[in-house]
Amino acid sequence: xxxxxxxxxxxxxxxxxxxxxxxxxxxxxxxxxxxxxxxxxxxxxxxxxxxxxxxxxxxxxxxxxxxxxxxxxxxxxxxxxxxxxxxxxxxxxxxxxxxxxxxxxxxxxxxxxxxxxxxxxxxxxxxxxxxxxxxxxxxxxxxxxx
Amino acid sequence: xxxxxxxxxxxxxxxxxxxxxxxxxxxxxxxxxxxxxxxxxxxxxxxxxxxxxxxxxxxxxxxxxxxxxxxxxxxxxxxxxxxxxxxxxxxxxxxxxxxxxxxxxxxxxxxxxxxxxxxxxxxxxxxxxxxxxxxxxxxxxxxxxx
Numbered sequence: 001x002x003x004x005x006x007x008x009x010x011x012x013x014x015x016x017x018x019x020x021x022x023x024x025x026x027x028x029x030x031x032x033x034x035x036x037x038x039x040x041x042x043x044x045x046x047x048x049x050x051x052x053x054x055x056x057x058x059x060x061x062x063x064x065x066x067x068x069x070x071x072x073x074x075x076x077x078x079x080x081x082x083x084x085x086x087x088x089x090x091x092x093x094x095x096x097x098x099x100x101x102x103x104x105x106x107x108x109x110x111x112x113x114x115x116x117x118x119x120x121x122x123x124x125x126x127x128x129x130x131x132x133x134x135x136x137x138x139x140x141x142x143x144x145x146x
Numbered sequence: 147x148x149x150x151x152x153x154x155x156x157x158x159x160x161x162x163x164x165x166x167x168x169x170x171x172x173x174x175x176x177x178x179x180x181x182x183x184x185x186x187x188x189x190x191x192x193x194x195x196x197x198x199x200x201x202x203x204x205x206x207x208x209x210x211x212x213x214x215x216x217x218x219x220x221x222x223x224x225x226x227x228x229x230x231x232x233x234x235x236x237x238x239x240x241x242x243x244x245x246x247x248x249x250x251x252x253x254x255x256x257x258x259x260x261x262x263x264x265x266x267x268x269x270x271x272x273x274x275x276x277x278x279x280x281x282x283x284x285x286x287x288x289x290x291x292x
Binding site: 084087090091093106107110111113115116117118119130133134136137138140141142143145 | 239257263279280
């Protein structure tokens with residue numbers, strides 16, 4: 001971990017889900033910073049350090065991205081595709097975190113090389129446990145992308 | 147989980163590491179079956195159900211592959227590349243589990259779309275904890291490939 005601050009980029013347009021993820025991740029202290037963006041265009045701008053996200057001090061490169069699929073402007077599968085076809089960005093672990101159980105979403109996520117695909121549990125305690133396990137696995141065990 | 151038997155394919159030529167992984171995974175009961183192959187050629191034969199691995203009852207499709215990099219016959223990066231360029235097999239989560247910290251290994255693993263890259267902890271208790279967290283995350287939370 002080298003004592004570096006760990007950052008999660010959360011891409012989520014449902015405010016209830018976003019709050020649940022952020023509150024849990026803060027409670028578990030798996031990351032130092034969680035930055036929220038609410039559509040796919042903002043996610044890509046953040047990753048490329050463009051426009052409103054040009055300041056890397058305020059918006060550091062994330063070590064993990066939690067990506068919803070149904071998003072305004074640019075949808076989650078397109079964000080995934082662009083990240084995984086970029087020689088630098090593809091090192092970023094992208095976890096699809098969605099309510100969708102649709103075969104097509106899963107198949108396309110595999111085609112575009114999502115690192116992992118997780119469906120949001122309906123039960124609050126289960127969701128909380130998922131976030132703890134997920135945050136810990138990806139930020140403590142998986143090798144950092146940069 | 148649907149009560150289906152969960153299978154891990156462990157690709158590891160170091161007998162001490164293989165034993166450690168298998169014993170821990172059995173203790174934690176995260177999977178029903180762990181099948182070990184000791185080189186990359188056998189890993190590909192297993193996944194394609196070829197030769198000695200033609201019987202899918204005895205050698206069921208795994209839900210997770212733990213893949214070492216330095217392997218006899220066909221090396222781990224080549225196995226990874228072949229799995230991730232196959233439209234069916236690419237759904238299989240491939241976790242690189244290695245002693246290597248080399249930048250090139252990490253970069254190539256990203257290029258060939260490994261799901262995750264984890265270095266083996268030297269400390270026994272740490273290794274044990276890793277296997278528990280890893281097995282649980284991938285087999286309980288990550289959406290099954292088939």
